[in-house]
Amino acid sequence: MTWRPRLAEGTAPVLVVLLLLLIGLAVAGPAYDEPSGYLALLKRAAPLMILAIGQYFVIVSGGFDLSVGALVTAGVVIAARLINGSESATARVILLVLAFGLLVGLVNGLITTKLLVPSFIVTLGMLLVLDGAIFLWTGGAPRGALSAGFRTFGRGAVDVPALGEVPWSVLILLGILLAAALFMRGGTGRALVAVGDNEAAVRLSGGQVDRLRLLAFVLSGLLAAVAAILLGGFAGVSAQVGDGLEFRAITAVVLGGVLLGGGRGSVVAAAAGALSLEALFTLLNLLGVSGALESAVQGVIIIAAVAYASLGNGVRQRLRWWPQQRDSARPAQPAAS
Amino acid sequence: MSTLQEKAIPVGQKATRLVVRRRLTPTVIVYLALVALLVVGSVLVGLRGEVLLDQGGILNILTRATALGLVAIGQTMVILTGSLDLSVAYLVGLTSLIAAETMAGRDGMVVPGVLLALAVAAGVGLVNGLVITVLKANAFIATLGVALILRGYLEDNYTGPAGDVPRGFQHLGYDRIGPVPVAALLMLAAAALAWWYLSRTRPGYHMYAVGGDIEVARLSGVPTRRVIVTAHVLCSVAAGLTGIYLASRLGSGAPYVGTDAGYDLESIAAVVLGGTLLAGGRGGVVGTIGGVLILATLDTIFDDLEVDPFFKDVVRGVVLVTAVALYARRMIANRAPGRLA
Numbered sequence: 001m002t003w004r005p006r007l008a009e010g011t012a013p014v015l016v017v018l019l020l021l022l023i024g025l026a027v028a029g030p031a032y033d034e035p036s037g038y039l040a041l042l043k044r045a046a047p048l049m050i051l052a053i054g055q056y057f058v059i060v061s062g063g064f065d066l067s068v069g070a071l072v073t074a075g076v077v078i079a080a081r082l083i084n085g086s087e088s089a090t091a092r093v094i095l096l097v098l099a100f101g102l103l104v105g106l107v108n109g110l111i112t113t114k115l116l117v118p119s120f121i122v123t124l125g126m127l128l129v130l131d132g133a134i135f136l137w138t139g140g141a142p143r144g145a146l147s148a149g150f151r152t153f154g155r156g157a158v159d160v161p162a163l164g165e166v167p168w169s170v171l172i173l174l175g176i177l178l179a180a181a182l183f184m185r186g187g188t189g190r191a192l193v194a195v196g197d198n199e200a201a202v203r204l205s206g207g208q209v210d211r212l213r214l215l216a217f218v219l220s221g222l223l224a225a226v227a228a229i230l231l232g233g234f235a236g237v238s239a240q241v242g243d244g245l246e247f248r249a250i251t252a253v254v255l256g257g258v259l260l261g262g263g264r265g266s267v268v269a270a271a272a273g274a275l276s277l278e279a280l281f282t283l284l285n286l287l288g289v290s291g292a293l294e295s296a297v298q299g300v301i302i303i304a305a306v307a308y309a310s311l312g313n314g315v316r317q318r319l320r321w322w323p324q325q326r327d328s329a330r331p332a333q334p335a336a337s
Numbered sequence: 338m339s340t341l342q343e344k345a346i347p348v349g350q351k352a353t354r355l356v357v358r359r360r361l362t363p364t365v366i367v368y369l370a371l372v373a374l375l376v377v378g379s380v381l382v383g384l385r386g387e388v389l390l391d392q393g394g395i396l397n398i399l400t401r402a403t404a405l406g407l408v409a410i411g412q413t414m415v416i417l418t419g420s421l422d423l424s425v426a427y428l429v430g431l432t433s434l435i436a437a438e439t440m441a442g443r444d445g446m447v448v449p450g451v452l453l454a455l456a457v458a459a460g461v462g463l464v465n466g467l468v469i470t471v472l473k474a475n476a477f478i479a480t481l482g483v484a485l486i487l488r489g490y491l492e493d494n495y496t497g498p499a500g501d502v503p504r505g506f507q508h509l510g511y512d513r514i515g516p517v518p519v520a521a522l523l524m525l526a527a528a529a530l531a532w533w534y535l536s537r538t539r540p541g542y543h544m545y546a547v548g549g550d551i552e553v554a555r556l557s558g559v560p561t562r563r564v565i566v567t568a569h570v571l572c573s574v575a576a577g578l579t580g581i582y583l584a585s586r587l588g589s590g591a592p593y594v595g596t597d598a599g600y601d602l603e604s605i606a607a608v609v610l611g612g613t614l615l616a617g618g619r620g621g622v623v624g625t626i627g628g629v630l631i632l633a634t635l636d637t638i639f640d641d642l643e644v645d646p647f648f649k650d651v652v653r654g655v656v657l658v659t660a661v662a663l664y665a666r667r668m669i670a671n672r673a674p675g676r677l678a
Contacts (some may be wrong), residue, residue: 064477067601115662118615125658132650140647164342248482296489302656303482307472 011269013308014256018272021279028286033047039170045278046169047072047227047234051245051268052252052274053180054223057216059253062196062262063112063119065067065217067126068249071104072242074134075228080237081137090149098225104130105221109214119217127246135239142237154233169230176223180267192216196262251298252277255305355477361666363612363620378638385578388639392516399521404429404579405607406524406601406626410531410603411575415549417535418568419548419617420476420582424465424482424596425576425604427487429595430579432458434491437500437590444503451581458577459570461487466566484601491592500590510586520582527618531571531622544568548617576600606657607632612664631656 022038031037033108051068058065075097082093108126112119153172157165183189195212203209231241250260256273258265280301284294375390382389408425415422432454439450461483468479510518535541543564546554555561576595583594595601605615611628613620632653639649 061604111658115658115659116665116668117658120615121606121609121661122658124606125654128604128654128657132647132652132654136645136647136651240629250477251481254475254478260477271664290493293489295485295492299468299482299485299487301490302478302485303468303472303474306474306482307468310473310475 003326009264011257011272013305014191014269014272014276016274017255017305018062018279019029020274021283024283025279025286028283032246039167040172041279041282042173042275043167044234044282045275046167046173046277047231048245048248048252049271049274050176050223050227050230051249052256054180054220055249055253056180056258056265056267056270057192057219058119058255059250059258059260060196060262060265060267061192061213063213064123064250065108065220066120066123066246066306067108067130069245069247070130070134071101071221071224072231072245073239074104074130074242075101075225076232076237076241077134077138077142077239079150079229079232080142080145080146080182083147083150084144085147087147088146094150094229097229098222099108101221101223101225101228102218103221105218105224106214108221109217112217113210113213142239144237146232146237148228150184151233151236154230154235156233169234172226172230172242176226177268177271179314180264180271184267188215190211193263197264201294222243242317248277249274254302257305257309259309296315347669348556361667363667364624364627366663367611367624367660371495371627371631371634373394374634374638378634379643382641385642389641395516395600396513397637397640398630398633399518402417402626402629403483403518403521403524403637404583404598405603405632406521406629407527407575407579407582408600409607409629410524410528410609410622413608413613413620413622414531414535414544414568415476416605416608416613417548417617417620418544418565418570419551419674420469420565421480421605422465422569422572422576423477423480423601424461424484424487425498425572425579426595426599426601427450427484428458428461428576429493429580429600430491430584430590430592431461431487432586433584433594434495434499434580434590435593436581437584437588437641440500440502440506442501442503444505445508447503447630450545454581455574455577458573458580462570462573463566465573466569469569470562488596495592498587498589498591500584500661502547502584502588506585507588512581514530520585525626527575528622528626535621540567545618548556548614548619557575557676603632604652610657610660 022032025032025037025041029037031040039207046192051072055065055068078100079093081098097273101114104126108122111117111122125178153168155169157167158171160166160171176204183195190201191207192212192215194207195209196322199209202212227245228242235241252274253265254260255276256265256269256271258270258273280297281294284297286289289297348678376655379389388394409427412422412425435457436450436454439453440446465480465483468474468483469476472479472481509520514522517565533541535544543554543559544567546557546559547564549559551561554564579600580590580595584590587594607628608620608625609628610631611624611626613624635652635656639646639652
């Protein structure tokens, strides 16, 4: 009972799933015999993984961020319009896109914490505002073009000693993942999880609940801007680049065993959930499953993952003692961190 | 902090304040806002030398409100129960196809088509409810998963409109009494039925109880699982009715008629705009209809003013967040400090 595994609770299943998917890829596709195939997979998955890390901060502190998809679209469209093919503007625009993400996150967080509007509604409103404002500004269709320098981050690679060519996006992803994992091990990260688990307790013990939740939204907005830069480079300018990404990121986080409503789950598992999702799509593609059925499979999988997570607890408790069954939705045992 | 402030206010003043607060429920605010919007809109449209609330204007508002209203009535029940339904948009498309394909232009097949569409809708609602109660999946994920499954089915089997609705059935979508469409009256009747169910029957009370605090409800002997499943079935049936109505208007079934209009998030927005708490337990259908009418009126005003369509989304987002911030402010004033998710 008192023994705690080193991995955070809920991390093990997603890692097993990921491993199975990777083995499946190795069996199904000849491209996955060498490391380069997996590197390409990681490069493709990087934007979603970064979004999932951002979404994780918000979800684990007890909220939702539905605005990230629109924010990605906004980031790409703004960058294309402002750069307009000129190489010299690249650095300035990248900073501007990051600042824009930060600002959107700040607004989301301030409205949630100061005006006490549920984050689901705030970010839904932000989604509507961003979608409308961006197309109002561009007149319906994105204009301009990204510079080669901007696109380097999404599709370029860099020579790393001992590893050979590694895509920029993978390096950025690994940097963010490492920083996020270290952050979640520190005091602020733990307090963030505690806010999602029991806000009143954090407040009574002197924690800055509002500031922590604000921080979560700001990080989510900032990481969405990073994802926009990578996706813009990888996929180019389009008005649909961010469509549905918010739900995909939430799916990834949930697949990683993070509890919706907060207080439980690890950031590495959330990122692994995103990678699993991308690996799953790749595998379905290799197996020749039609693209249309992809979403159906995604639907079945997230229901199964969540059911497994909550029923796992329920079944264990039911075996122990019947009346405890009702606690199964929210077991009393604190999250292992 | 608040107790200090209350002490400073004389007793009499405090009492009248409380009375005003009690009367100004979110439902009242919604309808006051609707009236204000109609007045401001009429003036703005009037400045262009046109009339907002002429026959065409009323028809426009009510037609826009009908489909969203039906979905939102169902969504209200689910949200009141403390749940959420993200699958309604695809379900609207699916039921419009089922109805239109079953009818296939034959008058005799109207009733079977409607019944089959409603049965499928109820089935989807049952699945939603059972996944949430038996598999204990979070409502957000459960209904998102079901939505993705429906989407996969639609994308795999349909590329565009399919099926054919007999001419006789199109009367449902186009007939009107004066400026009022028959379908809008039917929608209002459904709203009245839902209002009666929620505020005058035992299962309706149970929905509020479950949404307020599911543990307390369970300990008080409320069959919480059954209540949640019922709410989801009713919500899906409402979405099915929307699909049937849209099939009658379009003359055929269309797979993306629900998602193009964004009925999933839009209906949630309308419900919340109508003063129902997203966390459940508070609110009602009357407010929801007010929220739907506000959204429909905004659209109509913008159309009359020939505002850029993208500007509508911006205004909607701002209106939604502002409204909920207002309700939250009042809740804080009325109750001990507590926070919503």
